[in-house]
Amino acid sequence: xxxxxxxxxxxxxxxxxxxxxxxxxxxxxxxxxxxxxxxxxxxxxxxxxxxxxxxxxxxxxxxxxxxxxxxxxxxxxxxxxxxxxxxxxxxxxxxxxxxxxxxxxxxxxxxxxxxx
Amino acid sequence: xxxxxxxxxxxxxxxxxxxxxxxxxxxxxxxxxxxxxxxxxxxxxxxxxxxxxxxxxxxxxxxxxxxxxxxxxxxxxxxxxxxxxxxxxxxxxxxxxxxxxxxxxxxxxxxxxx
Numbered sequence: 252x253x254x255x256x257x258x259x260x261x262x263x264x265x266x267x268x269x270x271x272x273x274x275x276x277x278x279x280x281x282x283x284x285x286x287x288x289x290x291x292x293x294x295x296x297x298x299x300x301x302x303x304x305x306x307x308x309x310x311x312x313x314x315x316x317x318x319x320x321x322x323x324x325x326x327x328x329x330x331x332x333x334x335x336x337x338x339x340x341x342x343x344x345x346x347x348x349x350x351x352x353x354x355x356x357x358x359x360x361x362x363x364x365x366x367x
Numbered sequence: 368x369x370x371x372x373x374x375x376x377x378x379x380x381x382x383x384x385x386x387x388x389x390x391x392x393x394x395x396x397x398x399x400x401x402x403x404x405x406x407x408x409x410x411x412x413x414x415x416x417x418x419x420x421x422x423x424x425x426x427x428x429x430x431x432x433x434x435x436x437x438x439x440x441x442x443x444x445x446x447x448x449x450x451x452x453x454x455x456x457x458x459x460x461x462x463x464x465x466x467x468x469x470x471x472x473x474x475x476x477x478x479x480x481x
């Protein structure tokens with residue numbers, strides 16, 4: 252079955268450490284997104300990418316970085332500059348192009364990041 | 368910018384009672400609206416979407432939503448709640464900004480009591 256795979260499910264970060272969250276999709280979607288979820292705040296956009304080797308900052312990009320070397324993969328790195336990284340991180344993807352703007356996004360099962 | 372507001376961060380209903388979760392949108396153009404459900408420690412699952420055309424949209428698990436332009440609302444309803452409906456529900460709007468990313472409401476936690 253097609254879908255989005257996020258790993259790991261749980262991740263712990265030490266002070267001053269960078270950690271990378273994996274997101275892989277086999278839906279052949281052009282666009283991929285990273286959201287951060289905090290209790291009572293809904294989901295907020297961190298980064299998005301519409302094409303390989305190109306990505307754009309979302310609303311809360313500070314302290315995060317991404318890459319898009321392959322269409323299927325969109326890893327997120329939480330850097331030491333992100334002072335409050337504890338959250339639930341969700342990756343999503345969707346189609347692009349004519350007639351696709353009304354299509355929903357598909358989500359992975361998330362990665363929960365905590366500070367040691 | 369397009370946005371949505373969910374009224375009520377927590378809603379409690381009895382099993383078998385009507386479920387009503389409220390969502391109002393702000394958009395200068397016809398919006399693309401979505402309702403998602405999230406179970407604990409899981410991703411988001413699409414319940415239903417509104418694009419254009421019929422204003423009453425039917426989704427999965429017996430949920431439906433009505434698009435009311437005059438009230439800028441897209442409330443989610445289900446005639447009879449089941450215990451399995453207990454979850455977090457998110458309303459979202461999609462627009463051309465930010466690569467067609469979704470703008471989410473803050474979510475409504477639905478509690479179903481026996």
